[in-house]
Amino acid sequence: MTKSMKILRPAIMCFLVMTIVCGVIYTAAVTGIAQLIFPGQANGSIITVTLKDGTQKDYGSALIAQEFTSAEYMIGRPMGTTNLSPVSEEQKALVDERTDWLHTLDPDNTADIPMVLVTASGSGVDPNITPDAAEYQVARLARERGVSGDDVRAIISKYTTDRFLGIFGEPAVNVLKVNLALDGLL
Template sequence: MTENKSVVRPAIVGFLILALITGVIYTFVCTGIGQLLFNHKANGSIITGTGNGQEVQYGSEFLAQPFTDPKYLIGRPWNDGVPTNLNPVGNEQAALVQERIDWWHELDPENTADIPMELVTVGGSGYDPEITPAGAEYQVARIARERGIGEEKVREIITANTTDRAFGVLGEPTVNVLKVNLALDGIETE
């Protein structure tokens, strides 16, 4: 009986110490480092601006918003419960892509250019906040026409909200859809 007590007590003490280290201390240290070094990102990268004399939160830089109005830049399709891992050459995926192609043609019948693939396929997360510059360029004429402004003005706004490759080599340039749409509406953000 005493042999069991000698094994159980150190096991329980060891468990409690490790639980304290990994569950409490580690969590507070990581949260503290995040708050000190990456405060904006650690708090959700919320895009804020001033409206009616008060600070307004418009959304996160890293989470898409559903824009479907023709006067806005429209991002990738939302997940909407559809699996993002469908067979890329399967009938179900082909039907979804065709449905989205039809939607784009209905939205902008004057645009005869090829629709960039990203505008008809869901991203891995299902809520991608960014599109490629090609996806944004595809929509420039429609946005300018709907808003009654020049295409160059729309391109300037898109360029101002385009992030280049990290360190000049990693990834691809991306356009933040929410930031572009806020700029199109004349909303100044922080």
């Protein structure tokens, strides 16, 4: 065996052992534990609905936003991320564009638009909005759906989560779940 092979052999063996331990065994163990303890979350928190004909349909993840643009649906945060400064002209133009769109969608609503409806989240796929952003949309949803505002608020309340352990984070309304409930699917 040559001198260079003697030097390379331990490095190659270490690489192979670490690949098997970290890339195969560890990954399989973590995946297996996640599937055992948290199967819904490990599989993407998919919202599956049983339809009237008995078939099941997947509507998306409760953890990833979907874009809704019709007046009869609750509108979530803008999709896509931005690293623009909050005071930049480009950010102001995006906010103004989204504000104009919301006024076009609901011209009767003269309330202040909650900031969460005109600014993207850090991930760009936040599935939740704040309770005040949901309340901003109640009158439009009730009008478009032909139901009372109290009916819409009851659905929003059902799909609003409180702070984690009562102290961490903020209350959040899951837009997809509210829209599926408004459609009578949840």
